[in-house]
Structures are given as C-alpha cells and as structure tokens.
Amino acid sequence: MKKGLLTLIVLVFTSSWAFSQQNAAEWQYVSYPELPFVLDHIHLDLTLESSEPLIEGVGSYFITSRKPGLTEVVFNSADMDIQSITFEGNETEYRISSDSLIIQLPDTLQRGNTIEMVISWKSSSSYGIIQDVYGNMWTSLNPKARHHWLPVPDHPEVATTMDASINIPADREMVFNGTLVGDELVSTDKKVLEWSSEIPAS
Numbered sequence: 001m002k003k004g005l006l007t008l009i010v011l012v013f014t015s016s017w018a019f020s021q022q023n024a025a026e027w028q029y030v031s032y033p034e035l036p037f038v039l040d041h042i043h044l045d046l047t048l049e050s051s052e053p054l055i056e057g058v059g060s061y062f063i064t065s066r067k068p069g070l071t072e073v074v075f076n077s078a079d080m081d082i083q084s085i086t087f088e089g090n091e092t093e094y095r096i097s098s099d100s101l102i103i104q105l106p107d108t109l110q111r112g113n114t115i116e117m118v119i120s121w122k123s124s125s126s127y128g129i130i131q132d133v134y135g136n137m138w139t140s141l142n143p144k145a146r147h148h149w150l151p152v153p154d155h156p157e158v159a160t161t162m163d164a165s166i167n168i169p170a171d172r173e174m175v176f177n178g179t180l181v182g183d184e185l186v187s188t189d190k191k192v193l194e195w196s197s198e199i200p201a202s
Contacts, residue, residue, distance in 0.1 A: 029156060035158065037070060039158055040063065040161075043164070044164040044165070045058045045165050048137065054124045055124075055129060055150075056122050057121055061119065065111050067111055073103050074103070075153055076152065077100075078128075079148045080121050080125060084118075086117070090106065099147060123149040125149055155202075159200035159202035160201070161201075162177070162201070165194055166192065167191075167192050178197025182194030
C-alpha cells in the first residue's frame with residue numbers, strides 16, 4: 001500500500017498576499033509587541049489521527065522573565081480546548097479573552113528567572129488544521145493560524161528552539177521543523193517520530 005503524507009509544519013510563519021486589501025489589517029501583526037518574557041524552549045508531545053483533523057498535545061514551555069515582578073503570561077489560543085495548565089504538577093488559573101490565553105503564574109517571576117509551564121490541549125480547528133479527501137493533514141501557514149492548533153505567543157518576533165515526540169499512524173509520513181532523531185514503531189498501527197531543532201524558529 002502506498003503511504004500517505006501527513007505533514008505538520010511547526011513554528012513557521014509565511015506571508016500571504018491572497019487576502020483582499022480590505023481585510024489586510026486583520027492579518028497584520030503588531031509592529032512592536034510587548035514581550036515581557038522570553039520563550040526559551042518548547043517540548044511537544046503530540047498525537048495525530050488521519051481519520052479526522054485533530055491534534056492532541058502536551059507542551060512544556062520554558063519561559064524567562066524580562067521584567068521584574070512578572071505575575072502572568074499571555075499566549076494566543078483560538079478554536080482549541082485547553083484541558084489544563086500546570087506548574088510543577090499543580091494546576092493554575094487561566095482565562096481566555098478573544099484569542100488571548102492569560103495564564104496566572106503560581107509565584108511572581110523576577111527578571112532573569114526561568115519557569116516551566118505545561119499546557120494540555122486538543123484542536124480540530126478548520127482554520128489551523130487542513131485535511132484533504134485522502135486523509136493527508138497539514139497545519140496552515142496563513143498569518144495568525146499557528147495559535148489555532150498550538151497555544152503559543154503567535155508573533156514573528158517570538159522565536160524558540162524545540163523538540164517533539166509525535167505519535168502518528170504507522171502507514172503515514174510527516175514533515176516537521178528540525179532534524180529527525182528517532183523513528184520507532186510502537187504497535188501495528190502506530191509509530192512515534194522524534195524531532196529536534198536547535199535553531200530558534202518563529
């Protein structure tokens with residue numbers, strides 16, 4: 001049986017001129033965003049199914065404060081089910097306002113200090129995840145599409161290194177940022193691919 005292609009493009013931003021001029025402002029990023037923290041690294045554990053456009057994810061985010069007294073961080077999130085956000089295994093409060101995911105830190109983070117945050121989510125966003133009639137699936141490269149399948153500060157100025165463990169159907173292949181460092185068949189119908197990128201991507 002010929003293998004299908006399951007593509008997943010992570011942390012990539014491309015411009016698109018396919019939108020009308022009257023809607024151009026909707027797709028533009030803020031020129032000088034407020035960035036009170038640095039996103040140092042992301043570790044992703046993702047599960048993808050070819051039967052439907054669905055991504056289930058757990059992301060470990062390592063962030064360092066750029067200002068004194070940081071009490072919350074703001075990510076972007078839309079069309080997804082945020083299941084939990086934890087620090088050291090303890091759930092924290094969060095709220096969603098428009099496409100902003102506002103996360104309360106458990107303690108005040110001082111400038112230069114780093115903390116690990118874990119977000120669990122599911123996304124079947126028709127804007128962020130695209131699937132054709134053959135079951136091939138890929139993430140959209142449209143502006144501001146990234147936060148429709150991955151909770152993240154969605155701006156080209158935010159770049160980070162990452163590594164990922166991705167569970168996909170055994171008869172599929174995929175494309176991902178970085179270098180493929182592992183490929184293991186874990187059952188008759190599932191395999192896990194390990195990817196790593198030491199070059200920050202935005």
